[in-house]
Amino acid sequence: xxxxxxxxxxxxxxxxxxxxxxxxxxxxxxxxxxxxxxxxxxxxxxxxxxxxxxxxxxxxxxxxxx
Numbered sequence: 001x002x003x004x005x006x007x008x009x010x011x012x013x014x015x016x017x018x019x020x021x022x023x024x025x026x027x028x029x030x031x032x033x034x035x036x037x038x039x040x041x042x043x044x045x046x047x048x049x050x051x052x053x054x055x056x057x058x059x060x061x062x063x064x065x066x
Contacts, residue, residue, distance in 0.1 A: 003061050014054050021047050029050070 008054050028034060036044075 007058065007061050010054050012059075014051065017047055017051050017054070021051075027050050 021044065024040075
């Protein structure tokens, strides 16, 4: 099955995306407040959109559908 390596690659990429997104989910305190820049927001949106694409691809490859 040539789908298996593709599925594994997509899961690896999804794991990498989750690692890149972690800083955006860290709760902020008053003492350690960081305001997002437009570049931060654009980067997060790009990651989030790719995450959705990967999930759709995985659903297709694994026989499910969204």
